[in-house]
Amino acid sequence: MLGIILTGHGSFATGLYExxxxxxxxxxxxxxxxxxxxxxxxxxxxxxxxxxxxxDKGDGVIFFTDILGGSPFRLSAMLSYQFNNVEVISGTNLPVLLEMLLQRDVLDAESFRLRALDIAKSSITSLWDENCKKTIDKKEYSDGI
Structure with missing residues (x-):
């Protein structure tokens, strides 16, 4: 299983952890x-x-950080060059973190990183966009198509 370390400015890390x-x-x-x-x-x-x-229990570790280029990110990146099977992901949010915690038993560090980036792209949305999706779905089904 991959280890997970959250880090970020202020109480970002412990807030997400809790x-x-x-x-x-x-x-x-x-x-x-x-x-x-x-x-x-x-x-x-x-x-x-x-x-x-x-x-790290042998499978690797993923650092989840708050912002690209900040001290938590830079120091995590530095450690990723010193240790094997370490990945650093920036721009962490709760939906990505939750989903990836469920998948860390079956993925290696590189596959984990790639999957996390895919999930991140779909985890940001808005009420307006979600309502539009529902409207489009209803129209497709109401026409019998």
Whole structure:
């Protein structure tokens, strides 16, 4: 099973972590590392390194980060070059995280990354767009086609 490490600015990581636990319950090899205001990059790097060693049971680890280019992303990326089977995904949201937690037993790190990006593309929508889909679906069926 792939390990999962959430990281991001402020309480981003623990906020998502708590939401996952509320919805799915506690998960093995799953942790959150915040980067609060005032924390040094050196401290964050050490915490991420410790989490990586704790979460990796041989199949690899996926870092889920908040924003591309931020310190949590950059330090996770640096670690991905130092360890095998480590992937870094940026722009994390709850729908992607939930779906991928369900798939981490059956995918390797690279396949996991590719699947997560596919899911991310469809996880952002709006009420208007969803209502339009329903209207289109109803019209197709009402015409008997």
């Amino acid at each position: 939401a996952v636990v509320q919805i799915m319950g506690k998960q093995a090899q799953f942790t959150a590392i915040n980067f609060p205001d005032g924390m040094s990059s050196e401290v964050l790097e050490q915490q991420l390194t410790d989490a990586l060693k704790k979460c």
